[in-house]
Amino acid sequence: MPDDDAIRCDACPVLCYIKPGRLGSCDRYGNQDGKLVRIEPHVVLDRAKSRGETLVPFLERDREWDGNIVSGQETFVTAIGAGTTYPDYKPAPFIISSEVKGVDMVTVVTEGIFSYCGVKLKIDTDRFLGPEQNTVRAQGEAVGHVTTSEYGSQMLSLGGVRHLTGGSRHEGTVTCQTLLDLCNEKSVELAVDDGATVVVQAGKAPIVDGVFEERMRVGCGSATIGMFAKQWFGQVDEVVVVDDHITGVLSEHQAGKLLGVPETGIKMKGRRSTPGRYFKVAEPGTAWGGTNIDDPLTILAPFDSKGAWPGLRLLMVSTTGEHSAYFELDETLQPVERELPTALKQSVARIQENCEPAMCTALFMGGAGGSLRAGVTENPVRLTRSVRDALTRVTCGGAPVYLWPGGGITFMVDVTRMPENAFGYVPTPALVAPIEFTLKLHDYADLGGYVDHVRSLASINAGEGRRRVSARQDNPWPLAPTKTSEAP
């Protein structure tokens, strides 16, 4: 009956045969690459190990349960899988003390239910994703909108309470699923009204209308002229850097003038901004330099015979170096495409080299409201003040957060810095995200904390099975010293 690739778990008398990548009937032991590993739902960050080793091998079970090895500051209990205070105002599921540098630290761990939350998505692309303010859809439902363009990137704002609970039930469900997938670093397909369809995944390159976006542009067309003018000088008579925002023309550009590049009689379509800089040479799109053109010559009017000459060498290139073409003018001043000379190939490669890899980045943004704060202290506003005074550190699955100034506890966190699958949801719909508040024990008592519910870290490790993951080396350790309320 058992397959060759299944392993037999002898942790209990059920003796499951577990196939690779599957769990046994208990959901606690699994077959990972042929090894029996123990998997627990509650995540404990382990500082000592490098990331990637996320499961505790079965045979190291003694270590797992040894409170001495997992002592004090080397382990941080995250809120992932901790449960929530919903629906009652009761103490957070876990209030844990650990001794750090001789001072008792308390971490209040809960999973917050966030109705007010969303994802700010930054998509590195010069391709046109859609007009600002237009609706962004997933599975046909409105889940967000296009917001500002940033340098080399397009920002999308997804989620928010209006889509989660303000629209139809289906809109809310799809929005919740979209946010959940993005936050758990899964890929999501989004379609912008009157715009592109883009596949996004935190930490991965976007795919715009089926085209894998490899690089961010090095700069706008004008900036590219400025950066590479010297390298082109003498190699070519004219360069046009095609860009949906500002297309640059070497001979007219200030950089070209300074080098003494002669006029070439080139005539650009589009609207001239300042010398050598053109807006709107074409419509936005997903082809050359974020425009809709596949043939770069379509943005040129006929050359002026007063400036141009037969044999004039013209390079046209996009802001990422992804597209390029080389032309020479014939006797009638018509551009004729020729193979790119070696020196120009190198300059195109240099543009590509200077373009950073395109990425999607997703920041989860949410606000910790009444019941969540009430799970930490009987006097919720004092938690807000304590966070504001930097006496209390807020982390999200152990990852650092950016705390918005102003009222409340509204924060943003880079989902790629959190442990895997840190987010959940409730059918309200709303997202469930881990949140931890770490502060000194006496500060906790001062703000009306549930001191009676504080448990030692050792009791967590010894008492209940936990999933241990290693802490990311690039995250600050959540229990590193914070400010103290004591007078210096």
Place this chain on the structure above:
Amino acid sequence: MPRAQVRFLPDGRRLYLQDGPIDLIVEAFGSPDQMRIAYRSASERFVDVLDELCRELSLLRREPSVEGRPIGIVAQRMVDAVTPYWPSTFITPMAAVAGAVAEEVLYTMTSAAALEKAYVNDGGDIAIHLGDGQQFVVGMVERPDRPSLFGTGTIAADQPVRGIATSGWRGRSFSLGIADAVTVLADTAAVADAAATMIANAVDLPGHPGVKRVRACDLASDNDLGERLVTQHVAPLVDDEVAAALSAGEEFARSLLPRGLIRAAALHLQGQTRLVSDTLQLEMAPVLSTKRGLVHA
């Protein structure tokens, strides 16, 4: 080191018992003395349950009456709970294992101690004891993998319900159907467990391309479902499809009412819910719209 784990949950009130795939949350209500007796007897009985079951595991993974009757009391309760469905439908005693274990531990407690009320929750399959005038408020979850209530029901001592079970494809056990969750109230936990499994199987859209099904044996070699196709994913369905699938389940659930196999059932699929109950007046209130602004972050 004993394999089974016995301890209190952080609240110090509820007992947590775990052994292999069995996770029980136990809570007894009564005088401190009686509670202590109840918890001690529950713990002592619990440590033998898994070994007992595993001794007859191969028999329990086959359809009832094929190989004769098992010896264990829990195993016998499993067989009795599933036999009403057999042989007209495929079923094995494993469909009632969780409920039967819960029942056994509850029975041990109520035999040993005088309790006002008590429950044993085996991963959502719950056996309850209610003394005179007592009641339990029961919360229902939409998806067993996510803890959130979509409705509550009140069970009072003068009603016959002593077992609650929930089944669905997202849960820990495989399902042949597509229900997110089917919650059943029945006279015992084992009977409720078997019914929830069967009703969840009946909530289905056979041949629908949006339902991904995989042979159970391809997921777990020794599963009792063998080569039967179990649901692994359900794509978003249109409202009519959800209604059709729920109607199939509802029709089956209604057929169980006159046979006394269920007292009430709540069938849940992609945001739609159907309630089936007979003479039993169950107060099943949705909790979604209440207090949301107050409760949520």
